[in-house]
Amino acid sequence: MLLLAVDTATPAVTVALHDGTDVVAETSRVDARRHGELLLPAVHQVLGDAGLTLDAVTDLVVGVGPGPYTGLRVGLVTAATFGSVLGVPVHGLCTLDGLAYASGIEEPFVVATDARRKEVYWARYDDFRTRVSEPSVDRPADIAEQVAGVPVVGAGAVLYPEVFPDARGPEHQSAAALASLAAERLAAGAGFLAPVPLYLRRPDAQVPKNYKVVTPQ
Amino acid sequence: MADEPLVLGIETSCDETGVGIVRGTTLLADAVASSVDTHARFGGVVPEIASRAHLEAMVPTIERALKTAGISARDLDGIAVTAGPGLAGALLVGVSAAKAYAYALNKPLYGVNHLASHICVDQLEHGPLPEPTMALLVSGGHSSLLLAPDITADVRPMGATIDDAAGEAFDKIARVLDLGFPGGPVIDRLAKEGDPKAIAFPRGLSGSRDPAYDFSFSGLKTAVARWIEAKRNAGEEVPVRDVAASFQEAVVDVLTRKAVRACKDEGVDHLMIGGGVAANSRLRALAQERCEKAGIRLRVPRPGLCTDNGAMVAALGAEMVARNRPASDLDLSADSSLPVTDPHVPGAGHSHDHDHVHEVSKENLYP
Ligand SMILES: [Zn+2]
Numbered sequence: 001m002l003l004l005a006v007d008t009a010t011p012a013v014t015v016a017l018h019d020g021t022d023v024v025a026e027t028s029r030v031d032a033r034r035h036g037e038l039l040l041p042a043v044h045q046v047l048g049d050a051g052l053t054l055d056a057v058t059d060l061v062v063g064v065g066p067g068p069y070t071g072l073r074v075g076l077v078t079a080a081t082f083g084s085v086l087g088v089p090v091h092g093l094c095t096l097d098g099l100a101y102a103s104g105i106e107e108p109f110v111v112a113t114d115a116r117r118k119e120v121y122w123a124r125y126d127d128f129r130t131r132v133s134e135p136s137v138d139r140p141a142d143i144a145e146q147v148a149g150v151p152v153v154g155a156g157a158v159l160y161p162e163v164f165p166d167a168r169g170p171e172h173q174s175a176a177a178l179a180s181l182a183a184e185r186l187a188a189g190a191g192f193l194a195p196v197p198l199y200l201r202r203p204d205a206q207v208p209k210n211y212k213v214v215t216p217q
Numbered sequence: 218m219a220d221e222p223l224v225l226g227i228e229t230s231c232d233e234t235g236v237g238i239v240r241g242t243t244l245l246a247d248a249v250a251s252s253v254d255t256h257a258r259f260g261g262v263v264p265e266i267a268s269r270a271h272l273e274a275m276v277p278t279i280e281r282a283l284k285t286a287g288i289s290a291r292d293l294d295g296i297a298v299t300a301g302p303g304l305a306g307a308l309l310v311g312v313s314a315a316k317a318y319a320y321a322l323n324k325p326l327y328g329v330n331h332l333a334s335h336i337c338v339d340q341l342e343h344g345p346l347p348e349p350t351m352a353l354l355v356s357g358g359h360s361s362l363l364l365a366p367d368i369t370a371d372v373r374p375m376g377a378t379i380d381d382a383a384g385e386a387f388d389k390i391a392r393v394l395d396l397g398f399p400g401g402p403v404i405d406r407l408a409k410e411g412d413p414k415a416i417a418f419p420r421g422l423s424g425s426r427d428p429a430y431d432f433s434f435s436g437l438k439t440a441v442a443r444w445i446e447a448k449r450n451a452g453e454e455v456p457v458r459d460v461a462a463s464f465q466e467a468v469v470d471v472l473t474r475k476a477v478r479a480c481k482d483e484g485v486d487h488l489m490i491g492g493g494v495a496a497n498s499r500l501r502a503l504a505q506e507r508c509e510k511a512g513i514r515l516r517v518p519r520p521g522l523c524t525d526n527g528a529m530v531a532a533l534g535a536e537m538v539a540r541n542r543p544a545s546d547l548d549l550s551a552d553s554s555l556p557v558t559d560p561h562v563p564g565a566g567h568s569h570d571h572d573h574v575h576e577v578s579k580e581n582l583y584p
Contacts, residue, residue, distance in 0.1 A: 036309045040316045040547040054321055069265060070306045073272045074313045080276045081317035085290065197272065203265035 001186075004046075004057045004082070005179035006039065008075035009067025009095040010113050010155065012172040013038040015046050017057075018179035020187070025049040026176040035071040039078055058088055061182040063095035063173065065198040066121040066135050067113070072197050079195055091186075092193035093178055096135055096154070100125045102170050102177035103153040110147045112140075112156025112164060113173075120156035121200065122147075129181075137200045140164070222294040222538035225282065225318075226531025227275075229311030230303025230331045231358060232256055232267045234274040236282040237528030239535050242340040245286035247521070247528040250274035257398045261388065262357075264304045271310040279318070282527065293324055295544070297534020300328030300562045301555030303358070308551035316547060325544035327534045328562035330372070330555055331525075332361060335491040337368050337536055338529030342518040347487040350516075351375075353476040355500070356492030356524075357384030357399065360472075362430045362479050363557060368533065369540050374557050375479050376430025379422070383468055384494045386434035390464050393442050394457055404461045405497050411462030413499075416444060418467040423474075430479050437467055469500040477507045489516045496520035537561055 001020035008014075011032035017025045025046040029038055047053060062079035065072045083090035096111040103109070105128050112122040115137050122143065124133040136143075140156070140163035147164065157167035185192065221241025228235035232253055238246040252270035256262045283290055298315030301308055312328065319326035336352040349366040360378035365371065381389070384401060391400025396407075419440050421433035441464050448455045480488050488508055494500060495517055508515040522528060546564035555562070 036313055037548040037550050039313070040320055043320070044547060069268065070309060073268065073306075073310055077272055077275055077310050077313045078317040081279075081314045082321050084276045084280060085318065085321035197269075199269075203263060203269060 001058050002052065002056050003059045003061050003179050003182055004043070005061035005175040005182060006043070006075045006079055007063030007095055007098060007173050007175050007178055008035040008039060009063045009065040009072045010173045012174070013042055014173055014175040015039070015042040016175035016179040017046050017050050017052070018183050020183055023176045023179060026174065028172065028174055030172055032071065035074040039074055054082065054086065057082070057086060059182070059186065060088060060090040061179055062090060062092055062195050063098060063178055064092040064193055064195060065095050066115070066137060066200045067095060068116050069197070069199060076195060076197055090195040091182055092195040093182060094123070094131065094135060094193060094198065095173055096121065096123045097131055097181060098173050098175075098178035099154045099170065100128050100131065101181040102174055103168055104128050105151060105153070105168065107151075109151040109153060109168070111153045113154045114156060114159055120160065122156060135198060135200065222535045223288065223292055224295045224297055224531045224534040224538060225279070225290070225293050226297040226527045226529070226534050227279070227311045227315045228299045228331070228334070228525055228527045228530045229271045229275070229307050230299045230301070231307060231525055232262045232270070233525040234271050234278050235525060235527030235530070236278045237526060237531040238282050238286040238288065239341060239528060239531040241535055241539070242344060242532070244341040244528055245288065246282040247526055248278045248282040248285060249526055250278050253399065260392050260398045262304075264306055267304060268306040268310060271307055275310060275314045279314070290322055293322065295325045295327055295534055295538045296322070297327040297329050297530045297537065299331045299334065299530050300545070300549060301331065301552035303331055303553060305551060305553040308553060312549060312551040316549060320547065325538075326547070326549065327537045327542070328545040328549045329530060329533045329537065330557065330560050332359060332363065332557045333365070333368055333372050333560040334529040334533045336363065336365055336489055337533040338491065338522045338526070339489050339516050339518045340536070341528060341532050342522060343516050346489070349483075349485055350487050350489050351476065351480045351483065351485040352489040352491060353472060354492040355383040355472060355490070355494035357388060358382055359492060360432050360434070361557065362476060364479070364483060364485070369536050369542050369560055372557055372560050376428065376432065376475065378432040378434060380433050380435035381438060383432070383434060383472065384492070386438050386468060387494065389438050390441050393445055394455070394460065401494060401497060404465055405499065407458050408462035408465045408499060411456070411458030411460070413462040413466035415456065415459035416463040418463050420467055420471045423471060429482070430475050432471060432475070434468065437464070465497070465499055469497065469503050472500065473504045473507050476504070477511050477513065480513050481511060486512065487514050487516060491518065491523050493524045495523040533560070
């Protein structure tokens with residue numbers, strides 16, 4: 001078994017290889033505006049580090065978000081294309097679940113990432129493997145009561161310390177955690193999400209330039 | 218000929234997800250998934266809706282094109298993709314898919330220019346492009362006059378719109394007349410029943426001191442809108458067919474006049490017209506008439522190849538392979554404002570110091 005995991009739903013461009021037992025190679029770079037440029041070289045790097053080629057991959061794992069749209073799509077379309085060429089399954093995982101898994105926290109907590117526009121993507125967990133709410137997008141102040149008193153993992157905690165005073169690591173997503181979670185789920189026969197994006201917002205669908213009445217009334 | 222390059226091309230610069238496959242100058246498949254219906258109620262292309270649709274359609278459209286062409290992806294000689302210009306988020310989906318596809322298949326990747334592709338597509342219809350070719354590209358996104366001595370390496374801007382694209386003007390006038398989106402086909406249809414001389418709408422940038430090859434459609438758009446509003450304010454019925462015909466005539470008159478003049482000035486005996494507006498029947502007819510008079514051979518691909526599609530990208534990619542142009546790197550960017558003077562985006566080669574991946578990838582990918 002060889003899992004290739006990618007996630008571009010957050011500012012991190014992160015890629016990892018997992019052989020079913022351990023992470024065999026990983027690379028992450030935080031650069032919110034260069035997902036498109038960085039992802040393929042990162043895939044090439046982890047394969048090279050492991051001394052393997054893409055043909056050896058048996059399963060693809062992709063973070064489906066939630067995440068700001070443009071970067072999110074890079075990982076999803078890359079995984080879908082690999083899946084099509086290699087003829088191997090593409091497993092979707094909630095990006096927040098990767099952060100939760102990486103935290104290793106054994107008590108109730110929250111994961112919150114940056115949704116921009118002064119909002120966070122977030123979800124509640126009973127422990128690092130168990131998400132107990134659907135991912136949502138909200139203004140931090142609007143969820144202050146719901147998250148009061150529990151640790152918060154992810155960049156959302158760093159950005160809004162007034163709402164999330166108990167910030168815990170990690171701040172950034174890692175495909176290594178995502179791959180480890182996927183390997184556990186595959187071994188346990190647990191399900192995955194479809195490899196389609198969790199946008200959680202409707203597109204800003206406005207006519208770019210409205211026709212204006214030009215005759216003075 | 219079996220030794221002609223077999224290339225798959227991906228186009229996602231606007232609202233069409235296009236995947237084409239060509240062998241040299243022969244079209245094997247042209248699969249398109251369009252999100253135009255989704256945009257219709259907004260009266261224009263909404264970038265985020267287009268990007269979402271590209272992601273959904275990408276892999277199925279690639280698979281459909283391969284099936285139609287009846288080839289195995291392993292036999293491809295290269296993967297071409299529109300690197301720009303276009304909508305940034307939309308381009309990024311296609312570029313990411315093309316890179317993944319090229320990498321997974323171990324094939325060279327060619328990031329190419331959307332405008333040069335619009336010109337090169339005519340090779341699939343009328344054989345190799347004459348060198349040089351003069352090209353008039355008119356669509357909802359562009360209105361350009363380009364001189365192409367070598368479509369893979371040398372494309373020179375002669376003129377362009379200074380405000381709206383020609384197709385945009387069609388869309389806007391259709392909106393004023395409540396005809397829906399996109400405006401081109403419906404105005405073309407109504408204009409056939411109208412009088413093109415009924416209303417004397419202005420011809421933009423046509424004065425003797427104006428730039429010879431640039432276009433302007435904003436003033437025309439305003440003039441037509443004012444004329445319609447004056448009628449409506451006076452409680453009179455708007456003669457929609459005459460307005461459509463007269464407006465359309467003003468657009469195609471300027472386009473063809475300037476294109477033919479550019480050919481004459483540069484001593485070029487071929488004019489190519491591409492882009493979505495090239496499907497306009499009056500543009501085709503008037504261009505034909507004026508080219509014949511001037512001794513210029515007109516080349517206009519069939520309408521399906523004029524609008525955005527993957528075949529045009531594959532056509533230019535095949536030419537890149539045939540002429541041994543350098544492939545692009547794995548870190549190829551989507552460049553929403555890629556200059557028309559860059560027909561493709563060659564790799565950085567060995568001159569990089571910050572990222573060893575370039576070096577490794579070339580050995581592994583392009584043996
Ligand atoms: Zn176009």
